[in-house]
Amino acid sequence: LTPPEQPLTYASTGVDLEARQGVVARYKEIAKRATGPQVIGGIGPFAGMFALEGPYRDPVLVATTDTVGTKGKVAQLAGRFDGLGRDIVNHCINDAFTTGARPLFFLDTIVSGDLGDDAKLALVSGVADACAEAGVVLLGGETADMPGTYVPGGFDLIGFILGIVERDRIIDGSRIEAGDVLLALPSNGLHTNGFSLARPALGIGAGPSEDDRPRLERYEEDLGETLADALLRPHRCYLPDLKPAVESGLLKGMAHITGGGLGENIPRILPPGLGARIQTGALEPPPIFAFIQGSGLIDEAEMYRVFNMGFGMVFAVSPGDVEAVRALVPEAVRCGEVVSGGGVTLVDPAGPNPR
Amino acid sequence: LTPPEQPLTYASTGVDLEARQGVVARYKEIAKRATGPQVIGGIGPFAGMFALEGPYRDPVLVATTDTVGTKGKVAQLAGRFDGLGRDIVNHCINDAFTTGARPLFFLDTIVSGDLGDDAKLALVSGVADACAEAGVVLLGGETADMPGTYVPGGFDLIGFILGIVERDRIIDGSRIEAGDVLLALPSNGLHTNGFSLARPALGIGAGPSEDDRPRLERYEEDLGETLADALLRPHRCYLPDLKPAVESGLLKGMAHITGGGLGENIPRILPPGLGARIQTGALEPPPIFAFIQGSGLIDEAEMYRVFNMGFGMVFAVSPGDVEAVRALVPEAVRCGEVVSGGGVTLVDPAGPNPR
Numbered sequence: 142l143t144p145p146e147q148p149l150t151y152a153s154t155g156v157d158l159e160a161r162q163g164v165v166a167r168y169k170e171i172a173k174r175a176t177g178p179q180v181i182g183g184i185g186p187f188a189g190m191f192a193l194e195g196p197y198r199d200p201v202l203v204a205t206t207d208t209v210g211t212k213g214k215v216a217q218l219a220g221r222f223d224g225l226g227r228d229i230v231n232h233c234i235n236d237a238f239t240t241g242a243r244p245l246f247f248l249d250t251i252v253s254g255d256l257g258d259d260a261k262l263a264l265v266s267g268v269a270d271a272c273a274e275a276g277v278v279l280l281g282g283e284t285a286d287m288p289g290t291y292v293p294g295g296f297d298l299i300g301f302i303l304g305i306v307e308r309d310r311i312i313d314g315s316r317i318e319a320g321d322v323l324l325a326l327p328s329n330g331l332h333t334n335g336f337s338l339a340r341p342a343l344g345i346g347a348g349p350s351e352d353d354r355p356r357l358e359r360y361e362e363d364l365g366e367t368l369a370d371a372l373l374r375p376h377r378c379y380l381p382d383l384k385p386a387v388e389s390g391l392l393k394g395m396a397h398i399t400g401g402g403l404g405e406n407i408p409r410i411l412p413p414g415l416g417a418r419i420q421t422g423a424l425e426p427p428p429i430f431a432f433i434q435g436s437g438l439i440d441e442a443e444m445y446r447v448f449n450m451g452f453g454m455v456f457a458v459s460p461g462d463v464e465a466v467r468a469l470v471p472e473a474v475r476c477g478e479v480v481s482g483g484g485v486t487l488v489d490p491a492g493p494n495p496r
Numbered sequence: 497l498t499p500p501e502q503p504l505t506y507a508s509t510g511v512d513l514e515a516r517q518g519v520v521a522r523y524k525e526i527a528k529r530a531t532g533p534q535v536i537g538g539i540g541p542f543a544g545m546f547a548l549e550g551p552y553r554d555p556v557l558v559a560t561t562d563t564v565g566t567k568g569k570v571a572q573l574a575g576r577f578d579g580l581g582r583d584i585v586n587h588c589i590n591d592a593f594t595t596g597a598r599p600l601f602f603l604d605t606i607v608s609g610d611l612g613d614d615a616k617l618a619l620v621s622g623v624a625d626a627c628a629e630a631g632v633v634l635l636g637g638e639t640a641d642m643p644g645t646y647v648p649g650g651f652d653l654i655g656f657i658l659g660i661v662e663r664d665r666i667i668d669g670s671r672i673e674a675g676d677v678l679l680a681l682p683s684n685g686l687h688t689n690g691f692s693l694a695r696p697a698l699g700i701g702a703g704p705s706e707d708d709r710p711r712l713e714r715y716e717e718d719l720g721e722t723l724a725d726a727l728l729r730p731h732r733c734y735l736p737d738l739k740p741a742v743e744s745g746l747l748k749g750m751a752h753i754t755g756g757g758l759g760e761n762i763p764r765i766l767p768p769g770l771g772a773r774i775q776t777g778a779l780e781p782p783p784i785f786a787f788i789q790g791s792g793l794i795d796e797a798e799m800y801r802v803f804n805m806g807f808g809m810v811f812a813v814s815p816g817d818v819e820a821v822r823a824l825v826p827e828a829v830r831c832g833e834v835v836s837g838g839g840v841t842l843v844d845p846a847g848p849n850p851r
Contacts, residue, residue, distance in 0.1 A: 149792040151693045151802045181556060182668055186764035187591040187752055188560035192663065197548075201536060202557075205543035206603045206656055208640040236542040248561045252607060252652045285563040285652060288692055289701060295645040297607045301561055301656040308547065313537055337643055338506045346644060397542055409541035437504035447506045 154288060161286070164258050168282060171265050175272035175279035179245075189280035191246050193305070201311060203242035203304040207232050208297050211336040212373070214346055217294045218353040219369040222260045225298050226267020227375035228333045232399070233302035234275055235379050235454065239395040239410070241312035241387050242304030244380070246280040247272050253296030254287055264298055267375075275380055277302070312387065314394030314410030314457070317479055321393060321457045323407075323417060324466065325476040326383070327424050328453035332376040334400040335448045342437025343368065364428050371429040379454045385469040386456070392466070394457040398449040404485045405446075407455055416483045419455075423476035426451035445487055452476070510610075510643040519613050523637060526620050530627035530634035534600075544635030546601050548660070556666060558597035558659040562587050563652050566691040567728070569701055572649045573708040574724040577615045580653050581622020582730035583688045587754070588657035589630055590734050590809065594750040594765070596667035596742050597659030599735070601635040602627050608651030609642055619653055622730075630735055632657070667742065669749030669765030669812070676748060676812045678762075678772060678832040679821065681738070682779050683808035687731040689755040690803045697792025698723065719783050726784040734809045740824040741811070747821070749812040753804040759840045760801075762810055771838045774810075778831035781806035800842055807831070 151157070181190040193200075209216075209225045209232075216225050226249070234244050249268045251261055261284060272279045331339060340346050345353055345368075357369040364371050379397075386392050394410035407417045430451070434444050444450060457479060458466050467473050480486075506512070536545040548555075564571075564580050564587075571580050581604070589599050604623045606616055616639060627634045686694060695701050700708055700723075712724040719726050734752075741747055749765035762772045785806070789799050799805060812834060813821050822828050835841075 145697075145793055147793075148798075149693060149697050149794050150798050151690075154692050154696050181663075181666070186669075187594040188558045188597070188657075188659070190595060190661075190666065191557045191559070193552075193555045193557055193660075200548045202546045202548055202600075202658065203543045204546070204601065204603055204635055204656075204658060206605050206636065206638050206654075208605060208607060208638065210640045211642050211645065214642075214644060239542040240545060242543070245557075246559065248559055248656060250561050250563060250654050252563060252654065280559055281561065283561050283563065283654075285565045285654075286692070287566050287569075287650075287652065289569060289647065289695075290566060290650040290652065291646055292644065295642075297640060297642065297645065297652075299561075299605050299607070299640075299654050301559070301603060302543075303557065303559060303658060304543070305548075306545075308536075311536070311545065314541075335506075337509050337641070338504060340644075341509050342500075342504050438500055438502075439504050443503075443505050 164261060167262055168265050171262065171269045172279045174269040175277065177278050180278055180280065189248065191278060191280055197307065199308040201306050201308050203237050203240050203306055204302065205233055205236045206299065206301045207236065208299045209333055210297065211340065212333050213296055213298060214340065215336060215372050218346055218350065219357045219373060220354065221369065221373055222263035223267045224373050224375040226264050227271040229298050229300035230268055230271035231376040231378035232333045233300045234277065235397045237302050237304040238380055238383065239312065239397050240306055241310050242306040244275065244277045244302055244304040246278040246303050248280055248301045249282040250285065250299040251296060252285045252287060254291035255293060256296045275378055312392055312395055315412060316393045317410065317412055317415060317457045319415060319479055319481045320460060321479040322460050322463050322475060323419065323477040323479065324456055324458060324473040325424055325452050326379060326454045326473055328398065328449045328451055329377045330371060330374040330427050330429050332399065332449060338447050339372065339433050342433045342439060363432055377453055382470055382472060383454065386466050389469055391458055391462045392456050393459065396455045398452045398455060402445050402448055402450060403452055403487065407485050411479065414481065414483065416480050417477055417485045418480050419477040419485060419487050421450065421487050421489045423474050424451040519616060522617055523620050526617065526624045527634045529624040530632065532633050535633055535635065544603065546633060546635055552662065554663040556661050556663050558592050558595050558661055559657065560588055560591045561654065561656045562591065563654045564688055565652065566695065567688050568651055568653060569695065570691060570727050573701055573705065574712045574728060575709065576724065576728055577618035578622045579728050579730040581619050582626040584653050584655035585623055585626035586731040586733035587688045588655045589632065590752045592657050592659040593735055593738065594667065594752050595661055596665050597661040599630065599632045599657050599659040601633040601658050603635055603656045604637040605640065605654040606651060607640045607642060607654065609646035610648060611651045630733055667747055667750055670767060671748045672765065672767055672770060672812045672834055674770060674834055674836045675815060676834040677815050677818050677830060678774065678834065679811055679813060679828040680779055680807050680831040681734055681809045681827055682806055683753065683804045684732045685726055685729040685782050685784050687754065687804060693802050694727065694788050697788045697794060718787055732808055737825055737827060738809065741821050744824055746813055746817045747811050751810045753807045753810060757800050757803055757805060758807055758842065762840050766834065769836065769838065771835050771840060772832055773835050773841045773843055774832040776805065776842050776844045778829050779806040
């Protein structure tokens with residue numbers, strides 16, 4: 142081992158603790174947008190504290206974690222980081238909310254090699270705004286600077302959410318039976334899944350990096366907007382629209398359509414021995430899906446295996462409750478039914494491969 | 497854009513959903529090592545559920561998140577992944593426990609480009625074992641496969657912990673006053689911090705990668721073990737040793753000595769206008785610190801700014817309670833006192849730079 146020519150310092154290795162303190166102070170300022178009287182001691186020194194105001198009869202805590210994954214790569218190439226905070230918060234809210242839980246607080250972690258302070262602050266800013274909009278407290282976060290682990294510009298944004306639900310109000314699919322009706326709310330695009338297929342299909346990030354931004358920012362006739370706008374549209378939060386239906390107690394199961402599409406996510410809420418028939422034509426996929434499919438020559442079945450294809454949230458109700466639920470969620474469309482057997486059968490009433 | 501020669505599939509882009517399903521099933525099997533009767537519905541479809549058994553009078557939820565960071569790089573170069581799960585679980589437990597909270601459950605996220613299934617399973621296995629040992633439930637997790645974001649072999653392991661404490665039992669440092677005594681428990685090495693300085697100091701990961709493993713696995717006289725053993729020793733969990741003292745109500749503040757060392761972490765628990773004097777000689781730093789310092793020609797002050805230097809957890813007690821606390825925590829050593837003013841003054845009773 143050759144000794145270094147100069148004494149080593151942490152700053153010389155790319156980790157500047159003092160600079161980092163400055164950014165942390167700004168994180169704390171941003172986090173104040175999404176705080177509340179339940180928070181004790183602000184962003185705590187080693188952990189956040191949240192008073193569990195009640196009373197609760199038989200409370201169940203609900204927790205989940207996810208990441209923006211390679212949607213971050215597109216954001217990096219486009220130089221737009223503000224939507225990703227909303228992506229991860231809304232993704233986590235939707236996941237926790239499938240149990241009927243009210244989300245209480247959120248924590249984020251940014252992992253990166255060389256991501257700049259402005260990008261990090263934009264990420265945290267989006268997180269705080271999405272939390273504030275949903276009435277969720279931003280209780281803490283972490284930034285891990287990892288020289289030598291990421292490709293230049295590489296990063297991920299990870300979220301954790303904590304919610305609470307009374308045990309007798311848990312929505313877990315166990316009461317679903319054959320003949321129940323499936324309703325759906327539309328997605329607004331890819332949400333936070335399928336980017337590892339979308340990117341190569343669109344040729345983004347494949348060639349010289351200076352080609353990516355003009356391509357992402359060019360107006361596309363077929364989309365009616367730029368690729369960046371279509372791809373980076375933030376994951377929709379279903380909490381406000383579905384809350385009245387959840388509180389009604391009429392929803393028997395809720396599936397958030399994420400990675401693996403309808404075929405993988407709907408069975409996660411179905412009791413053994415049950416499957417689903419879905420009329421894929423019930424919701425018009427946003428045009429970005431046909432654009433990706435055409436660019437990548439992707440098989441229709443593969444599209445449905447990977448992407449949400451316009452389905453954001455699918456929920457099961459008894460046939461007799463359909464009208465009551467639709468009155469509470471006017472945007473909901475009937476998209477199928479629960480059937481005996483297993484698996485998810487996709488039926489397109491407009492005929493095979495109409496797109 | 498040139499169309500692809502073959503129709504694209506998700507598998508051809510490096511994300512194989514079916515293979516991933518197989519790994520997820522094995523994660524769920526491993527997670528059973530750290531489950532409990534509070535868990536409802538196993539590893540849930542979209543979120544984990546944990547019954548909050550009480551009764552609690554005025555419960556406060558405590559949450560924090562952290563990552564193994566570039567300790568993962570050393571693990572990758574050594575081909576040893578099993579200790580990292582223990583690192584992140586224990587790091588998070590210690591952070592949450594500084595508030596006096598009992599940790600209830602943990603979730604993990606693995607982010608990587610090309611990390612193999614065996615490595616991922618070793619990570620989750622270490623997480624589950626550490627959770628089981630501490631009586632913490634492993635409630636869920638996520639794996640994000642991100643082609644094109646990481647350098648080959650690059651990854652991170654992120655943890656999230658949720659604990660609970662009665663409001664009137666919170667330990668937050670607010671009762672600390674000048675003249676209080678600081679006690680410490682030793683660290684067993686770097687724990688999970690300072691690897692971005694340790695690696696360049698030791699020349700690990702700097703040259704051809706085939707040089708790293710022999711260097712990490714060579715017996716070092718000065719260490720009495722290999723570099724890999726010294727660097728990868730898992731972060732110590734202070735819960736079992738400190739629990740009786742926490743329950744006694746005699747601890748006024750607890751600082752987990754992580755990134756930023758004594759100088760940054762002790763002030764986090766001190767009320768305004770107070771500082772600390774620390775006798776650094778109170779604890780003998782494990783030999784890995786002198787080894788890093790010598791290899792990197794690192795200034796003594798910088799060593800204390802970056803590393804824990806043998807201090808794992810520092811806690812404040814009233815002078816009259818010192819003996820009672822030491823009876824509950826026999827390993828604790830007196831290492832300093834709280835003083836008027838601010839900042840952390842490091843005093844070495846054995847003289848300057850004795851090492």
